[in-house]
Amino acid sequence: MKQAGETSGPRIAAGSSREDRSALATLAGHARRELAIATILPLVSGALLVAQAYLLASVLHRAVVGGESIAALGSPILLVAALIASRLGLGALGEQAGIVAAERIKFDLRSRLAAKLSAGSLEWSACRSSGALSAAVVDQVEALDGFFARFLPASMQAAVLPLAFAAAVLPVDWVVGLLFLLTAPLIPLFMALVGWGAEAATRAQADALARLSGHFADRLRGMTTLKLFGRAEFETRDVERASEDLRCRTLRVLRIAFLSSAVLEFFAALGVAGVALYVGLTYLGLVDLRGSALTLQGGLFCLLMAPEVYQPLRLLAAHYHDRASAKAAIAEIEARFAGLPEAAAAGGFVQLPASSGGLPLHVEHLTIRVPDSERVLLDGVSLKIGAGRHLALFGESGIGKSSLLETLARLRPGAGIRIAGLDLAAIDEASLRAGVAFISQRSRLFHGSIADNIRLGKPSASAAEIAQAAEQACVLDFALKLPEGLDTPIGEGGVGLSGGEGHRVALARLFLRDPGLILLDEPTAHLDAATQARVLDALIGFAAGRTMIIATHSPAVAARLDEAWRLAGGKLLPMPHPHVDRQQKQPRWTA
16 A cells, blocks of 8 residues: 555646646647637627726716706616627626536546556556546546636636727726726736736645545545554544645635735725826816817716726636646646546557457567566567467466466457467457456455346346356356345445355356457466366366466366466476366377
8 A cells, every 4th residue: 555645646847837738739729719719708708898897987977967858868878788698698608608617627637538548558557546546537637627618718818808998998088098908907916916826736735635545545445454453543644734734735725816816906906096096186177188089978988997997807817726737737647647647549449359259369479577576477478379279378377377367368468469360469449358258266246146247248147047147157056045136235345255156157257258359378277176177178168169268277177178288487497287078078298
């Protein structure tokens, strides 16, 4: 189990901001149309806002100065109401488009991350914390939501609308317009200064969250061991300390976020107060910077536009922490997955032959190393097996038999392997799993009934098919003695069954499938001689016409197959072995 402060994968680089921006821009390309809608509609709403403010100022000027009646102003008032309704509608549509864009991007990224998790080798997953990986897929991807749904549209509004509003005010009063042009850029400048601290704090918070997730998942997985060794209370306190560290880091992020909002509000308040003071002093005749008198319509228009000039900047400040969170999330995902996985290219993989029958296997100069080590298990191994042939892999424990089978099943990286003439790395995942069956020594059993666990081999299998598979794997020998037979529930990891019984349940899944290549790792381990013989009979009968490789310690198992090879000294050597006549089942020695 990993310690609290331990991390998996490379550390987040402090200078990766440019790569983070590039990654976010790449992700944005997956919802370009929705993001364009979410960005453009608020700009259109801003243009309508200028017309709304000007028209409203005109209505008030005509009512106060001109003394016009409500009836005479009915049409302009209705037009103002229509503009307000239109802006509300555009705002709702823009917000919905941003949500749709964010959901599409998150779904696409999670799909790619899940595909990389599924396709990752045993070495790749063994050196990474499962808790940290799950936190990256769930929590860190979710942290991108605010960036695409809110921050990107807000940043475009903050870049365009304040300048556009200032330009609209300039013809009415150049002093107010100039005040807007001078004060508006100060707000993003000070926000950026504060934002550097927010980004660093958010990265630290994301790293702490990943460590806590990995720490908690490891302790939960080892709960039984911790209880047996009396470490439960210590580990509980350790989790509490890690949780407290995460809480403190989260509060630091919030403190900086509130500081950036305070900076914005301070300068926005100064800007609005400055405009109000200037307009009031102008009407009182204490300030005269204009060439002509300031009308009520002009003054009201400037006052109405003053808060709107700073509103896009307020909106940006409200969502500015979403940018920092997204950049920290991207950095964390890239650290855990060694970069963002690319979308699979259509048509980039080949399919195994669909016809039933054995798949020939050709291995050439295969080298397998121990994960995270320079020690070589197999060095330049070559092997050729014809379609429908049965082969035994013989050797001592730890010599590399299981590693070779896992490599042939593409659960470990390996080059120089061809199945049915196709490069193993180029075969489509679904096609490979359908055509190649691999049963390991430690096959996974899940909480559910025995029948449910067998049905994993073929989800659509009927009760009769499951019963037949259970009979072939000798599962009925013990299942019929249980109160509910095959419907008897078992615990996670096969709790309630012995090692041999659990292995037979996993083996029964094989009989529901139609693979062309069968890879079995000690399929008869933990079985008595009589049960071993029956299971082996069923396997050989099922594998007739199919290619099969069995890793075994048992000479009796090796004797029943067509040929045997021994692993020794990192090499794969042919060996003489007792061959059993398939009719009389009597062994005879061949070279």
